[in-house]
Amino acid sequence: MVPIVVMGVAGCGKSTVGKALADRLGVPYKEADAFHPAANVAKMHGGVPLTDEDRAPWLAAIAASLGAGDVVVSCSALKRAYRNVLRGGNPDVFFVHLVLSPETATARVSGRAGHFMPSTLVASQFAILEPLEPDESGVAVDATLPVDKIVEKAISRMPTRRG
Numbered sequence: 447m448v449p450i451v452v453m454g455v456a457g458c459g460k461s462t463v464g465k466a467l468a469d470r471l472g473v474p475y476k477e478a479d480a481f482h483p484a485a486n487v488a489k490m491h492g493g494v495p496l497t498d499e500d501r502a503p504w505l506a507a508i509a510a511s512l513g514a515g516d517v518v519v520s521c522s523a524l525k526r527a528y529r530n531v532l533r534g535g536n537p538d539v540f541f542v543h544l545v546l547s548p549e550t551a552t553a554r555v556s557g558r559a560g561h562f563m564p565s566t567l568v569a570s571q572f573a574i575l576e577p578l579e580p581d582e583s584g585v586a587v588d589a590t591l592p593v594d595k596i597v598e599k600a601i602s603r604m605p606t607r608r609g
Contacts, residue, residue, distance in 0.1 A: 447471060448538040448583075448605060449512040453523035455571040457554035458544035458589040459596075460520035466593050467542070467600060468518035478521035481507040495570040501528065509535030525576045541584030542600045548572050550590065 450471075452464040461477055468475035479487075481504050486496055505528055508521050512535035523529050523541060533539050552568045578584045585603040587596050 447473065447516050448540045449515050449536050450518045450540050450542060450600070450604070451508075451512070451523055451529075451532055452518065452520045452542045452544065452600075453529075453584075454544035454546070454589060455522065455524070455551050455575060456568055457551035458546050459554075459593070460522070460544060463542070463544060463589075463593055463596050463600075464518050464520035467597050470597050470601065471518065473516045473518060476508075476511055476517060476519045478504070478508050478519055481511075490567060493567060495567055498527075502531075505531040508532060512536040512539055522571065524571060524574050526579065526582070529578075529582065538605075539583070540604050541578055541582060542596075543578050543584060543586040544589035544596070545577070545586050546589040 450467060452460045452467065454460055464477070465475050483503065486500050486504060489496060489500065505521075508519060509532050511517065511519060512532060515536060515538070521532065523532060529539075529541060548568060551572075555568055578586055583605060585600060587599050589596070591599075
């Protein structure tokens with residue numbers, strides 16, 4: 447199996463879909479939020495968007511976790527440059543981009559309890575979001591679909607391991 451990164455802005459359902467996809471495929475699931483250093487969490491909790499410099503060690507750690515292959519990771523992966531870093535860990539990585547409107551994302555983030563990411567940062571994520579390009583291995587899926595439908599669409603579009 448190729449490694450999978452479930453990507454998108456805050457509130458799109460990365461964790462929910464990532465866990466469901468990993469369960470369905472019988473592989474480990476890793477939550478990218480767990481890779482953030484404490485300084486990043488504190489910054490986001492304070493309503494301050496992360497910079498590319500803030501994200502660099504986080505992305506490198508996630509990329510390293512993709513090396514083995516048989517894994518599903520949730521990670522915003524908002525810019526192609528970030529996805530390129532992740533591909534450095536495993537060039538076969540397949541991205542599942544969960545797509546939804548800014549209004550829906552903001553409403554979802556506003557409604558969740560106990561998460562460090564405030565809804566005020568959703569707009570900053572949309573501002574830097576670069577959707578998957580045609581030459582990138584992945585699929586864009588409507589994040590408002592039922593989770594099982596998202597999982598089915600992702601699996602139906604996944605390539606097999608190269609080489």
